[in-house]
Amino acid sequence: MTRRLELLARAALVAASLTPAALSAQAGAFDRSRPPALAPAPALTVPTVRTARLDNGVGIRVVEHRELPLVHVTLQIAGGGRLDRDTPGLTSFVATMIREGAGARDANALQSELAFLGAALNAGADWDNTSITLRVARRNLEPALDLMADVVLRPLFNAADVRRQRDLRLAGLLQQKDQPRALASLAFNTLLFPDGHPYHRPLGGDSASTAQLDSAMVRNFHAGTFRPGRATFTVVGDLGDTEARALLGQRFGSWPASGPERTPAPVLVQPTRNQARNVVLVDKPGAAQSVIMIGAPGVERTSPDFAAIQVMNTILGGSFSSRLNSNLRETKGYTYGANSGFQWRPLPGAFVASSDVRTNVTDSSLVEFFGEMNRIRDSLVAPDELARAKAYLRLGIPGDLESTAQIAGQVTALAAFNLPLTWLQEYVARVDAVTVEDVQRVARRFIPVATPTVVVVGDLEKIRPGIEALNLGQITTMAVAEIAKE
C-alpha cells in the first residue's frame, strides 16, 4: 500500500516537470521551506466621486462603475436616531413604515412591483442617518426610481399598517429577553451612556416607547425630517454622472420643504466615566455560556490618533491573530472568539472588548481580558506585531471597494464625518507612520483597566463566587426585566 503510493508520487513529479507551465515556474528550484515573497501592492487608487446639488438642496454623489449592468443608490436623510428625542425607536420605525405602501400602491403592491423589477429597496436608520437603498439592474432603473420616489416623498402611513408594524416590533422586543448577547449590549449602553444622552436608549426603541407609536407621530416625523436640504444621494454603478443627475432631478427636483424641521435634542450629559470599576451581573439561569463586555467611553472619529487607535486595536482584539483571540480562544480554549473595537459615531461611542465564554471559566476569562489590556498599556508591542497589523489594515482596503454596495458604503461612511473617499489614501500613509510608541500611548489613553464598565450575562449561581473572588470592584446586578422592559 505504502509503496504504491510512493510510486504514484514519483510519477506525478515526473509528469509535472515535463509541462511547460511547471518549467516556467522553475519547479526544480522551488524552496518549500520558506513562504513565497509577496509581490508589492500597487498604490491605492479609489474611484472618482462626482458631486452635484439640485436647486432645492438635494446633494448628489456619483461613482461610475461599469463592471456589471447594475446600479446601487443610497439616499441618506441626515439626523438618524438622535432625532428620536422622547420616543426611542421612532427614527428606525419611520424607516420601516415608508416601505409599507406609497403613492398609488399599498404595501403588497409596492413589494410585488419591486420584486417584479428585480429590485431590492431597503430602509433603515443608524445614529446619524436614515438610509434608503435601491439595487436594481440598469435596464430597470427608471421604474425602480419611480417607486423609490414614492417611498421617500409619498408614503401612505395608513393607521392600520402602523399598528401592525408596531405590534410586530413589540413581539421582536419581547424576544430580546431570550438573547444573552442582546441583553449584554442593552445593559452596557444603559450604563455607559446615562439618561439624557442620545445613546442611552436603544436605536430600535423599547417596549414603552414602541407602544406609543401612531400614524400622527410617524407623519410628523417624516414631514420634519425627509426634506431636500437633509437629503444626499450616492449612486454607484452602470451610469454616468450627467445621466444620474437627470434621473434624480426629474424625480426629486421639486421635493418641497415645509413646516418646522426636526432637530436632535441637545447633548446635556456626557458618557459615564467611572471612578472605579463598575461590575454589573445579569442572571440567565441555565446559560451554557457567559457573555462578557468590558468597556468605557471611546473617542471622536476626528481624533488625530484615529490611525494609531486602529492599529492598536487590531493588535489587541481586531483580527484573528489579535492578542485577545489568541489568548482566550487559541491558547486557553475558553471561547469560540474574543475581540475588541471602537464604535465610531458622530458623538464618541464606546470601546468594547467582548467574548462569549464557557460558564466555568468566566472568572478566568476576566483575568485574561484584564491581563491583555494591561499588557498592551504596560509594554511596547513587538515590531512584527506592529508590521502585521499595519499591513492588515492598509492592504485590506482594495477588498472593501469591490462591489457597488461596498463603494457606496465607504463613500457614505466617510461622508458622515465630512471626509472624501480620497481620505483612504491619507489613511494608508497615517497607518504607515504609526510607531510602537504610538500604540502604547493610545492604549494607555483609551484602553480602560482601572475604571471600566464590566457587564456579564450568565448563570449567576455558578459564576458569581468566582467573579467576587477577583475583587474587581463593586458588584451590582440588573434584572432582565429591568434591561428589556415590558
Next chain:
Amino acid sequence: MNVHPRALRLAAAAMLALPTALAAQGTPLRVPFVIDTLPNGLTLIVHEDHSVPTVTTNVWYHVGSGDEKVGRTGFAHLFEHLMFMGSQNAPYPQFDRLLEAAGANNNGSTNPDRTNYYEEGPAGALPLMLWLEADRLGWMLETMDEPKVDLQRDVVKNERRQSYENQPYGLAFENLVTAIYPAGHPYSWSTIGSMADLSAASLDDVKDFFRTYYAPNNATIVVAGAVRADSVKALVRQMFSEIPRGPAITRPTPAPFTLRDTVIVLQDRVQLPRVYLAWHGVREYSADDAALDIASYVLSGARNSRLTQALVFNSELATGVNAFNASKRLDGDFMVIATARPGHALDTLKTVIDAELRRLAASGPTAREIEQAKNAIEAQFLNRLEFASAKADQLNSYHYATGQPDFFQRDLDRYRAVTAADVQRVVRDYLLRSRVTLSVVPQGRIELAATRGVVQ
C-alpha cells in the same frame, strides 16, 4: 469588531443560489474559466476578474459531515479547525499571521457534503495563499498532535455552546434532521455534532480522516481575481505536484426512505413558541428542485407571499414565517418555520399553513406570482456576481454537483423553465405528505405545542 472565523454553515440555512438577469438582455451569462487537472488528481479552475487588484483562493475538499462515522458526529468540522493548526513549513500560528501580514483574510466552513477553505486579499499574495494550502495538504499530518486536537475540540465545543445551546431555538435543527432522516443516514446528524462525539474524537481518528479524504484527487481549487490563468497554473503545479494521490474514496449511498409522520416538542428558554414543519424533499439539481425553490418563494419570499400574508399580516398570528427548500447532494428536505405572536398556540398557526398549502396545491400560483419569483431569484444572483469570492465558491459548487464549473446559464434556465403547473404539482407531491412537526415552546408551556396531523 465581529470576528467569526471558521464559522459553521449549515446547508439547511443556505439561500437560493441562482443566476442572473443578464440573460434577460439576450446575452447568455458566462463566467469564463480555465481548468487544469494535475497528474495527482488535483483540479484547478481559474477565473480572471481584473476589476480590483485582489484575488481569492477557494479550495473544496469533497468531504462533509455526511461522511462521518457513527459515534463521531461533528468530526468533519472539528477537522476543518485543525487545518489551521500549522504544517511542517508553516508551523502554528504562521497560517493566520502570514496572511494577515499580507493584508489577507481567511476562513473555512463545513456542511454535510463538503468542506471549503478560502483566502481573500491583494493579488500579490496569491503565491503565499497557494503555498499555505499546499503545505497543509502535503505536510500537515507529521505536525499534528494531541494538544492541538484537544485545544480545537474545546474551541468547537464553545462554538456549539455559542451558536446552538445558548441561542433561543438553537437545538431545533439537530432534532429535526434526526427525525427527518433514518438512523445512519448521512444527513441524520448535525454538522456541529454532539458533545459526546466531539469528546470521543482521537488523534488516530484525525490521521485516518486526513489520509482518506485530504488528498489532491479529492480537492478542487478555484482561483478568481486579478491574476493570469497561465501563471496560476504554473504556480499550482509547482506547489502541489509532489503531493501524492490518495486512495479511492467510498461515498455514502443511503438507501431510499419514506418519512413517517412525527411530532416532537422541545421546551426552551424562549418567550414565543415556534413551529417547524419538515418534509422529505429532493436532491439538488434534480428534476423538481427548481420548482420547489420557486414554491418556497411563493410561500414566503416577499411581503406579499402567501404564508407571510396569511400569518403575519392578515391573521396576525405570527411574527414571521420562512419556507425553504434545502436540497443537498444525496437528498433533501423542505421546511416551513413560523413563530407565534404572544397569546397564540402553534396549532392555530399550523391550521393556517395547511390551508395555504392546500390552496396552492389545488389551484397553483398565478402567472404574476411565478414571474415575481423568477425575477427576484435572478436579481439575487446578479448581486452575488459582484464578488470574485462568491463566483469562486459557485464555480466550485457547480463543478462538484454538475461537472461543469460555468453552469450559471444552465442553472438560470432551470428556473426559467418552471411553470405554474410545476409548482402546483410539487406542492401536492411533496408538501401534502407525511412530515415532521416540531414545536419549541417556553418551559412548562406544552399546551402551546402543535399536535399530530397531516395536511388533509
